[in-house]
Amino acid sequence: MKGYLGKVLLVDLSSGEITPEEIDDKIYEKYMSGMGLGAYYLHKNIPEDADPLGPENILGFISGLLTGTGSLMTGRWMVVCKSPLTGGWGDANCGGTLSPFIKRCGYDAIFFKGISEKPVYLYIDDNGAELRDAAHVWGKDAVEAEDTLSNECKIKKNAVATIGKAGEKISLISGIVNDQGRIAARSGVGAVMGSKKLKALVLAGSKPIESHDPAKIKEISKEFSAKIKDQNLPGFMKGWVLPIMSKLMSMAKNASAMDGLMAAGIFKKWGTVFINTMGIPNGDSPVKNWKGSVKDFNRKYYKHLNPDLIIKKQTKVYSCYSCVMACGGICDIKDNKYGDFTHTHKPEYETCCSFGTLLMNKDMDAIYYINELLNRAGMDSISAGNTVAFALECYENGVLTQKDTDGLDLTWGNAEAIIELVKLMINRQGIGDILADGVKKGAEKIGEKAVPYGMHAGGQEPGMHDSRLDPMLGVHYSVEASPGKHTTGANLFYNGSHLWSYVSWAPEITKYPRKEDFDVSEINAIKAMANSCYKMIIDGAGGCWLAGTLGVQHWKIFDWLNATTGWEKSPDEYMEMGHRIQTTRQMFNVKHGIDPMSFKIVDRMSGKPPLEKGPLAGVSFDIENMMRKYWEVIGWDPATGAPTDEVKEKLELK
């Protein structure tokens, strides 16, 4: 086999049956592995009226086609299911070390259906797979459960994926955790696992992963690794420079092609938290539930989120499997004023913004503490932060009162109240029970007056990048089968991707007036389509999206794929595979009754009404017609968003 094993494992939790299934080579050539294999399998096997929390839903853990082959930054695992949060396609992915273990167990994917009568976990090693009793870890947080199960395993080299309390309590914003707090967070995948009474997977296989041309893979990896090694920031680059660069970015009249590799030094130095301060002066970071700006969360606030302060607390730098950039870290929080955790993963930018800037909270101690609470509970920090912001704005407007909030004074920036609210959400107590399912479900329970304060796309809360700064983000928030995610594309991403150097139909970027980003135009729609198809390739390969942002001329995914599989496909052919995966996910949504226009971002996120202050003052854009233009270009009906017969025929999906 060439990068893939040709086999998946189907576990029926209702009957306890565990059955290997062969997957034909042709399926891999059409869908790759990872996201594509998941889209193929779930679209075929989940009936249209399946309850996302019922036995017919299928939960899949899938490794990437490139994982374990010697290629770099290709070690992410995918989780797929029908999402209980949106009612449509659900996926999440995560780094860490789990992904190669799926393949070392002899499978490209492990799919679960049915519901177990009692809590169980799946154990696999080279001798086989079995379901084991999980009563002793049910109720434990994700870190404790991982420690217990990993230590119980007789084989030292193992990897564990588990849910925490949020997944057990079927919070629709819960995820699945590996490596002591790294989380595949989105789409409510943790709730699906909890509904199946599946606490964890313990993978301890050691089977080899073979490739077509290991020498070629090594050669490409060596070249990429050397480039990353060269990328180190000059000494003057401290945190104080970042807001200045941000301000300059906001003043630029033009957009231009960039060499994404030049951002590698920034990721190496700080990880993603460099955006904590760089995202504020230019408007990238949403402020005060998307209604504020740097005029509200000004330097007096954001200086507390300075990434230099965060890396001062860093006691260890780490990387995911097969990564050479190492943007992860462990922070010492023994002196944290809110609790007695000793350490936590360096919070990602998304967490710092969703529990900082978005809530007008400048208390980093609170952010570290919440980061650890959520990692252990297995709750999505993006969705949770948006949901707290929703509650704060409801409170500000009298839609929620202290009577509703169990006495909590939910004023902007009240760190102590925010922490208590997060605890209530994790434990599903009081107001936390209403909010544990995200903003859309929360608003449905609170009432009509709460609806305007919930920021989401199709029920999923958005990433911490403002679509009014980069409207292509708004398009991807709205047109993707799993909406609201910031990791598919944006103009800034496209301009660094250099896809045009490889893909015949991807528009070349040199420089152009930035205002053109706001046009409803074919060229913008084609760029967004290129982002989507490329993202499907990244997720099929198990790639890291940040590696994608470095540019395809450096992170040579097409070359790695050919060296791994021997397929000798052109970038255009790979992009067609991406197109097929993207369209299959959309077909899944249509089959499950989703109206694609219902995934449109809420009005505030497209500047309706526009902000009155700050760098994004006066900005609004025509998201509905941008969505229709994207649908038209990708071969979906511009009126309904459903894939057309023509495109299904072209992509062999009929």
Next chain:
Amino acid sequence: MDMKVKVYAAPFFNLSAMDENGYVSLKAGSTVNSLYKKLKIPFPLRPLMKSFVNYKPAKRNKKLEEGDIVSMLSIISGG
């Protein structure tokens, strides 16, 4: 005789010297520093700038050649 080099830089640099195809024209024998001048990068900032020519680290006095690719600081967001 003039030559052209391809430039990749964050949009907050002055890109008026860049043509529609992303190239900047320079006199033959020009250096990275000449490119900084052409892009009007303020003098005090030049010693602090870090550039790559054909994706390899380059000093300010590095002589450029026709078709070289010069990369400067870029900002990519993500999280």
